[in-house]
Amino acid sequence: MIRNATVEFVNCVINNNRTDRSGGGLKVEDSNITLVNCDISGNHATNGGGVVLSDSPAVITNCTISNNVAEFGDASGTGGIYIGNKECVLTNCVIFGNEADIEDQIWVTENESAIFTNCTIVGDAAEVVIDRSAPVFDNCILWGSSSLLSISLSQPEIAHSAIQGGYTGIGNISDDPLFIDATIGNFHLQPGSPCIDTAGTSGPSDDLDGNPRPADVAGLGRDGTGDEYDMGAYEFQPPVPTPTPTETLLPTPTMNPASDINQSGKVDTEDLLLLILDWRKVSGP
Secondary structure (H helix, E strand, O other): OEEOOEEEEEOOEEEOOEOOOEOOOEEEEOOEEEEEOOEEEOOEEOEOOOEEEEOOOEEEEOOEEEOOEEOOOOOOOOOOEEEEOOOEEEEOOEEEOOEOOOOOOEEEEOOOOEEEEOOEEEOOOOOEEEEOOOOEEEOOEEEOOOOOEEEEOOOOEEEOOEEOOOOOOOOOEOOOOOEEEHHHOEEEEOOOOOOOOOOOOOOOOEOOOOOEOOOOOOOOOOOOOOOOOOOOOOOOOOOOOOOOOOOOOOOOOOOOOOOOOOOOOOOOHHHHHHHHHOOOOOOOO
C-alpha cells in the first residue's frame, strides 16, 4: 500500500499476495510510482487483483502483470490493472491471464492520459474496459477474443496495432499475431508473423527481453528503412547467419639465408652438393 509518496520499484517480484480489499499486488493512492522490470502475478483481491492506481501518475516499463484475480469483486472488479484519474505510461509490458467477474485485464477510467506502447495484452472478452477516457495504444497487440474492448463515453486512439476483430485506426491489422505459445505465456512472435516490421515508425530502443529495436527481417513488412518496428512487447530477432569456413592457404616458406637449401638451419656441404647436382639445369617445365 503506497500513499502520498514517490516510489520506484526496479527488478522486483510481487507474487501470490492476498487481500480482502483492493490491490492484491500494489495499491497506490495520491503518489508517483515507477515500475521497471517487475513481475506482478498470482495476486488476489476484492477489486484490482494486480495493481490499483488511484490519483497516481505511473510509469511502467518492461513489466509483466499476469494471472491476478479479483475474486470477490462486483461488476467493477479488475483482474490486472486499474488505472484511474492520472496519467499512466506503459511500455514493453505483457498483461495476460488476469481474471475478474467481467473478465477484464485492464480498467481505464476518468483518465487524463494513458499511453500503451508496444504492449501485449491477451485475455478473454472485455479485456480492456475504457470509461470516460481517451487512452492511446500504439504498436500493441490485443488478442484473445473478438470482443476485447468495452468502451463507454470514451474515444480511445489505437494505431499500428493487431486487434482481434479489428479496430479503425492507422496501420491496424486483425491478423493472428502468431505467438510462439500463448497457452504457456510465450508471446514472442513466430517467423512470418504479420506483426513483424509493420508497427509505427517509432518506438522504444529495446524490447521486454532487452533486445534492440528495430530489427529488420528481410521480406516482411518494411525493408531497409531503419524504422522496422514490430508490434507487441517482443521484437523478433533475425537469426544470425552461420559463417562459411574458408580455406586458409599457408604461405610458401622463405629460406633465410637463401643458400640454406635443405633448410637445416645452417649452410654446409649438403647445401653445396644440392647446388652441384642442379648446376646448369633449366628451371621450369
